[in-house]
Amino acid sequence: MSSDSLEKGYDPTGIEDKWYKYWLDKGFFVAEDKSDKQAYSIVIPPPNVTGVLHMGHALNITIQDIMCRFRRLCGDNVLWMPGTDHAGIATQNVVEKNLALQGITRDQLGREKFIDAVWAWKEQSGGAIINQLKKIGASCDWERERFTMDKGLSDAVRKVFVRLYKDNLIYQGQYIINWCPRCRTALADLEVDHEENEGFLYYIKYPFVNGTDALVVATTRPETMFGDTAVAINPNDERYKNLEHKRVMLPLTNRIIPIIHDEYVDTQFGTGVLKVTPAHDPNDFNLGEKHGLERLKVIDDEGIMNENAGEYMGIDRFKCRTMAVEALEKLGLLVKKEHLKNSVGHCYRCKTVVEPSLSRQWFVKAGPLAKVAADAVRDGKTRIIPSNWAKTYFEWLDNIQDWCISRQIWWGHRIPVWRCHTCGQVMVEEVDPDKCDGCGSVDISQETDVLDTWFSSALWPFSTMGWPEETDLLKTFYPTSALVTGFDILFFWVARMMMMGTRFMGEVPFKDVYIHALVRDEHGKKMSKSKGNVIDPLKIIDSYGADAFRFTLAAFAAQGRDVRMSEERVEGYRNFVNKLWNAARFTMMHLENGAGQSGNSVLVQSGDAEPEDANLIQFKITNIADKSYSMSEHWILSRSAATAEAVSSGIENYRFNDSANAIYQFVWHEFCDWYLEAAKSALYEKEGQKRRDASRSVLAKVVKDIIIMLHPFMPFVTEEIWHALPTVSGSVMEASFPADNDPDYTFRNLQVEKDMEFIVALISGIRNIRGEMNIQPSLQLNVILQTSDQLQKRLITDNTSLIENLSRLESLTLSDSDTADAPVSCATGVVMGTTIYVSLKEVINFDKEETRLEKELDKVTKELISISKRLTNESFLDKAPDDVVEKVKEQQQMLQDKRDKLTLNINKIKQMRL
RNA sequence: GGGCGAAUAACUCAGUUGGUAGAGUGCAACCCUUACAAGGUUGAAGUCACAGGUUCGAGCCCUGUCUCGCCCACCA
Numbered sequence: 003m004s005s006d007s008l009e010k011g012y013d014p015t016g017i018e019d020k021w022y023k024y025w026l027d028k029g030f031f032v033a034e035d036k037s038d039k040q041a042y043s044i045v046i047p048p049p050n051v052t053g054v055l056h057m058g059h060a061l062n063i064t065i066q067d068i069m070c071r072f073r074r075l076c077g078d079n080v081l082w083m084p085g086t087d088h089a090g091i092a093t094q095n096v097v098e099k100n101l102a103l104q105g106i107t108r109d110q111l112g113r114e115k116f117i118d119a120v121w122a123w124k125e126q127s128g129g130a131i132i133n134q135l136k137k138i139g140a141s142c143d144w145e146r147e148r149f150t151m152d153k154g155l156s157d158a159v160r161k162v163f164v165r166l167y168k169d170n171l172i173y174q175g176q177y178i179i180n181w182c183p184r185c186r187t188a189l190a191d192l193e194v195d196h197e198e199n200e201g202f203l204y205y206i207k208y209p210f211v212n213g214t215d216a217l218v219v220a221t222t223r224p225e226t227m228f229g230d231t232a233v234a235i236n237p238n239d240e241r242y243k244n245l246e247h248k249r250v251m252l253p254l255t256n257r258i259i260p261i262i263h264d265e266y267v268d269t270q271f272g273t274g275v276l277k278v279t280p281a282h283d284p285n286d287f288n289l290g291e292k293h294g295l296e297r298l299k300v301i302d303d304e305g306i307m308n309e310n311a312g313e314y315m316g317i318d319r320f321k322c323r324t325m326a327v328e329a330l331e332k333l334g335l336l337v338k339k340e341h342l343k344n345s346v347g348h349c350y351r352c353k354t355v356v357e358p359s360l361s362r363q364w365f366v367k368a369g370p371l372a373k374v375a376a377d378a379v380r381d382g383k384t385r386i387i388p389s390n391w392a393k394t395y396f397e398w399l400d401n402i403q404d405w406c407i408s409r410q411i412w413w414g415h416r417i418p419v420w421r422c423h424t425c426g427q428v429m430v431e432e433v434d435p436d437k438c439d440g441c442g443s444v445d446i447s448q449e450t451d452v453l454d455t456w457f458s459s460a461l462w463p464f465s466t467m468g469w470p471e472e473t474d475l476l477k478t479f480y481p482t483s484a485l486v487t488g489f490d491i492l493f494f495w496v497a498r499m500m501m502m503g504t505r506f507m508g509e510v511p512f513k514d515v516y517i518h519a520l521v522r523d524e525h526g527k528k529m530s531k532s533k534g535n536v537i538d539p540l541k542i543i544d545s546y547g548a549d550a551f552r553f554t555l556a557a558f559a560a561q562g563r564d565v566r567m568s569e570e571r572v573e574g575y576r577n578f579v580n581k582l583w584n585a586a587r588f589t590m591m592h593l594e595n596g597a598g599q600s601g602n603s604v605l606v607q608s609g610d611a612e613p614e615d616a617n618l619i620q621f622k623i624t625n626i627a628d629k630s631y632s633m634s635e636h637w638i639l640s641r642s643a644a645t646a647e648a649v650s651s652g653i654e655n656y657r658f659n660d661s662a663n664a665i666y667q668f669v670w671h672e673f674c675d676w677y678l679e680a681a682k683s684a685l686y687e688k689e690g691q692k693r694r695d696a697s698r699s700v701l702a703k704v705v706k707d708i709i710i711m712l713h714p715f716m717p718f719v720t721e722e723i724w725h726a727l728p729t730v731s732g733s734v735m736e737a738s739f740p741a742d743n744d745p746d747y748t749f750r751n752l753q754v755e756k757d758m759e760f761i762v763a764l765i766s767g768i769r770n771i772r773g774e775m776n777i778q779p780s781l782q783l784n785v786i787l788q789t790s791d792q793l794q795k796r797l798i799t800d801n802t803s804l805i806e807n808l809s810r811l812e813s814l815t816l817s818d819s820d821t822a823d824a825p826v827s828c829a830t831g832v833v834m835g836t837t838i839y840v841s842l843k844e845v846i847n848f849d850k851e852e853t854r855l856e857k858e859l860d861k862v863t864k865e866l867i868s869i870s871k872r873l874t875n876e877s878f879l880d881k882a883p884d885d886v887v888e889k890v891k892e893q894q895q896m897l898q899d900k901r902d903k904l905t906l907n908i909n910k911i912k913q914m915r916l
Numbered sequence: 917g918g919g920c921g922a923a924u925a926a927c928u929c930a931g932u933u934g935g936u937a938g939a940g941u942g943c944a945a946c947c948c949u950u951a952c953a954a955g956g957u958u959g960a961a962g963u964c965a966c967a968g969g970u971u972c973g974a975g976c977c978c979u980g981u982c983u984c985g986c987c988c989a990c991c992a
């Protein structure tokens with residue numbers, strides 16, 4: 003490939019799919035079951051099969067992909083386990099909606115045919131999200147892709163259920179649960195979203211049975227009054243004394259109910275009288291339990307009033323509320339209604355208002371499991387990053403409620419419990435029984451409920467690796483190295499995996515849990531369809547390329563901070579991709595077909611190439627101490643090494659923005675801005691063949707390392723460039739991340755970095771004068787540099803042509819005398835003790851120059867004042883560490899020197915004007 | 917009611933053992949200099965939310981206040 007084939011601007015179209023397919027064909031994503039290499043593993047948070055890729059997925063996948071690709075470059079055996087979740091309620095809802103379009107309900111279809119329909123839907127469109135993950139570049143081991151309803155995973159679910167049941171950690175019982183009347187299923191507490199609601203507090207008279215008076219209760223839910231089986235008052239409430247033997251008449255039904263006393267009742271709220279509905283309110287349920295009250299259900303599974311609501315039977319619960327209030331008003335029993343804000347629970351899948359309802363359900367006794375899961379983090383077996391999330395994690399686990407795991411839907415893992423209709427025997431089995439193990443009757447049937455989706459995803463880290471079989475995969479990769487997820491499923495998923503993992507594997511499921519932030523819009527608002535501020539990741543990828551998009555996510559993914567996404571930002575990083583692309587083009591121009599010209603230079607070797615690499619042009623840095631290497635070359639090699647270190651430490655510490663910024667800064671502002679510019683002179687053969695080859699060897703080395711370092715962030719463009727480079731072979735995925743232990747990589751040199759800083763400052767100083775004085779960029783300047791510092795003199799001498807080239811000079815003169823030999827008409831500057839004189843052919847604008855110098859002097863003077871203040875402060879001198887004092891003194895010296903020189907030049911200007 | 921987090925340049929954000937504030941975008945000026953105008957050079961711009969405290973020294977540590985965001989909770 004030649005540089006001709008690289009277009010002027012980078013266009014990701016076509017390139018991304020090409021390389022993704024190449025990686026798959028080469029099997030680069032496939033993990034080894036057993037290997038001598040260090041194992042590194044991550045399980046993907048399985049997206050719902052119904053899912054459509056959103057920004058949250060994109061961030062989550064990008065982070066994991068960065069980690070996995072980085073570990074591969076470090077030589078690890080990496081398993082990134084992918085898959086999808088069957089998402090019980092969500093998926094069932096989607097399929098039900100599809101059927102509704104054809105006018106079919108699931109009841110018409112029947113359970114078995116409905117489930118067939120769900121599978122058919124899954125086969126046909128359920129994999130969409132997987133393809134979307136591939137668009138981002140996810141390097142998952144797709145050969146191992148799992149689905150929570152797969153045979154193996156379903157077996158694991160059964161085994162876990164049976165064991166927990168036998169260990170008395172699963173039980174069935176009648177309790178108040180959250181019921182979604184639309185989905186017609188129970189929900190766990192976590193699956194209910196509470197939203198603030200503007201409602202009313204109704205004050206309703208409950209007349210005493212004997213007498214004319216009445217108790218006034220306050221309620222937000224009058225429709226549940228048909229299920230009241232008592233009213234409760236606080237025994238300490240002075241307003242309600244001597245009511246011991248009284249009873250009240252429930253309006254609208256005229257049922258007589260008792261008055262109970264309980265300190266639970268808040269005397270401050272409403273009237274201090276509480277209606278008690280044990281079948282439709284969790285608190286009332288507890289009161290009912292305590293006082294032996296009847297539990298009367300008045301709302302059925304679809305949210306319709308039942309026979310206990312008398313004439314309101316068959317009416318929707320909310321309609322009933324309005325009607326009951328009207329009826330009470332007519333009867334003169336409604337005292338008043340006032341506005342009240344309260345929170346109302348909604349189904350997290352369909353947003354329907356949930357009904358707290360008495361129901362017989364299956365529960366996991368969560369306490370014992372939660373304790374182990376919490377302790378594992380307390381003991382440091384699993385780290386939560388950032389660590390402040392650990393507190394939230396503990397808070398939830400330490401106060402955990404039992405987990406309602408049964409769902410009255412059809413799509414999911416059916417609960418492995420059978421009942422004998424002959425003798426009533428209950429069987430909890432891993433393998434379907436065909437007869438009762440008590441009486442032998444074949445008249446048995448399986449529990450119709452299925453399990454909460456999160457029950458199976460709780461097993462994900464080990465069920466995907468083949469548990470309960472003792473597989474090589476489990477031995478190699480469990481516990482997994484890290485879990486990457488959003489905080490929104492910390493309780494749903496992470497905590498439960500911790501509970502199940504510790505219980506069934508005896509080991510935590512992951513060593514690290516990295517909790518990343520939410521992706522919001524550019525104003526920090528949550529993206530939502532209703533707000534219309536959703537940015538579609540796939541559209542962004544289409545417009546700007548996956549690499550730019552990924553880099554944007556990484557660059558903004560600071561720990562504990564939400565990512566604000568906007569097209570403008572992606573555009574900025576698209577420009578970075580383009581910058582890299584053009585740097586690569588430049589590199590290729592200078593690396594290809596040049597080997598032959600270099601004669602017998604020791605710096606160019608092609609002898610030891612492998613057969614398939616016979617055409618590789620190999621530039622190697624064989625002896626960095628050779629004088630043919632310039633200072634800027636030593637410098638860029640040192641900076642490259644430092645950057646590799648910064649990038650890897652950023653990734654290892656989950657500080658992806660640090661890594662991204664380090665590499666961005668290096669590539670753009672060190673490599674492109676300075677090194678490439680510095681190298682041009684040698685590369686364009688202005689310094690002889692030896693210098694040219696030296697530069698080419700450095701260029702080859704640094705570009706190669708840049709491509710490798712960037713690969714985890716920008717896999718596609720780096721692969722494209724890699725294949726175009728004449729100096730490397732194979733895939734960038736087969737390369738090694740530049741590291742200190744690389745014998746080829748011991749270029750860190752702090753002195754050189756400092757020296758280069760001086761040269762850069764000098765050039766910037768000259769450019770500053772050019773800019774500030776409005777000197778034509780094309781005009782070649784004559785500059786005199788004056789310094790008495792020996793090191794600076796040597797650096798200037800060694801880099802004369804560099805300074806000349808980068809500041810566009812006609813001549814550069816080094817002087818160690820004072821201003822005596824300075825040209826008459828000149829602009830001046832002071833950089834780190836060196837004075838710059840830019841002589842001008844035309845007479846300079848004295849006013850302008852004086853203003854400029856005065857401004858500079860002003861700045862220096864201010865700094866000097868503040869610094870001198872510190873140095874005259876005795877307690878500072880006394881108490882501050884010596885090195886700090888020393889540093890400040892040096893600074894003062896430098897500033898004084900600069901001030902003196904500036905003053906001198908200002909005086910000179912003043913004289914000239916006269 | 918409990919808990920967590922944020923506040924730094926016009927905007928979005930970095931700032932990891934306390935040493936006197938940085939980047940990107942945007943803005944202004946100049947430049948099509950043979951990798952890149954999706955570019956280059958230069959420049960302007962901040963009492964680091966407020967009030968105290970610790971310290972020689974605080975964007976950073978401590979206390980309190982204000983504003984905003986989020987999570988949890990059985991607020992009839």
